[in-house]
Amino acid sequence: MSFSSDVKEELAKQVSKSRHCQLAELAGIIELSGRINEKTKGLELDTENLLLLNKYATLMKRAFGTDTTKALDEQDTGKILAALKITAQPVNRQTADGLLLMQTCCKRAFIRGAFMAAGSISDPNKAYHFEIVCHTKEQAKQLQELLCGFDTDAKIVERKGHYVVYIKEGAHIVDSLNIMEAYVSLMKLENVRILKEMRNSVNRKVNCETANISKTVNAAVKQIEDIRLIQKMRGLDDLPAQLREMALLRLEYPDAPLKELGGYLDPPMGKSGVNHRLRKLSAIAEELR
Known part of the structure; x- marks a missing residue:
C-alpha cells in the first residue's frame, strides 16, 4: 500500500x-x-x-x-x-x-x-x-x-x-x-x-571536501607553473633566500597543502605565511609574462 x-x-x-x-x-x-x-x-x-x-x-x-x-x-x-x-x-x-x-x-x-x-x-x-x-x-x-x-x-x-x-x-x-x-x-x-537529512548532510560535506581538494590542486598547479616559469626565464638562484626556499619546497612537494609546506620550513611557518610567499612568487611570474 x-x-x-x-x-x-x-x-x-x-x-x-x-x-x-x-x-x-x-x-x-x-x-x-x-x-x-x-x-x-x-x-x-x-x-x-x-x-x-x-x-x-x-x-x-x-x-x-x-x-x-x-x-x-x-x-x-x-x-x-x-x-x-x-x-x-x-x-x-x-x-x-x-x-x-x-x-x-x-x-x-x-x-x-x-x-x-x-x-x-x-x-x-x-x-x-x-x-x-x-x-x-x-x-x-x-x-x-x-x-x-x-x-x-x-x-x-x-x-x-x-x-x-x-x-x-x-x-x-x-x-x-x-x-x-x-x-x-x-x-x-x-x-x-532523519535519514534524508543525514544523507543530505553527508553529501554536502563530501561536495565541500571535493571542492576544497579541487581548489587546493588547482592552486598548486598554478604555483608550480609560476615557479617553472621563473626557473626558466630568471633562475631560482636569483630569488631572495626565503622565496627560493619556498619555490624549491613547492617543486619537491607538489601535492602538499599549505600547512604541510609550512612544516618543512626551518623554522616552521603557518599557512598564511606560506601563502604570502607563494603569492610573491606568482607576482614575479606575472611580471615575467
Missing part, C-alpha cells in the same frame, strides 16, 4: 470517544464526500473507498445509533444533518458550523474527517506533499485556517475547478499527522526525514 493509504488505515481506527468530536469528524467527511440520494432522499457517501465507508459507518453508529448498511430515509437524514448543522444543499459544498469546531479536539477531528474524505500524502521517500481537495473556496479557506491554527504553513491552489489545501514542508506535514493523531505514520515520516 501507499504511504497515504497507510495513514488513512491508521486514521480509520482512530475514533473519538466524545460525541462532539464524532459529529465534527462526520461533518468533515460529509461536507467533502457526502451526497443526498435522489430517489430515497437519504444521506450517503459518494465513494467506493472501504476505509472511508467503514469509518463513516462507525461514526454514524456511535453518534446516532444508525446502521449505514441500510439506506437512510429522508426523516433520519434530516435529523442527522440538523445535528451536524448542515442546513443547505448540496451537502458536499458546505462549510462546518463554528459551533462544531469550538474545541481543539473537535478541530482535530474535523481535519481528520476531511483528510479521510478527500486527502492524500505523497511517499516521503520521493517528496513532501500533503493535500485535501475541496469543492469550494470557502471550504478550502476554512480548512486552511484550521490547519494554520496549529502552526502549519497550509496554502491554497486552484486545480481543475477544485480548491486544494496543501502543505509542502516536511516538518509541517509531520505536524499535520500529529493534529490528526496518526502517530504511527508520524514516526515513519520522521524516520524518513
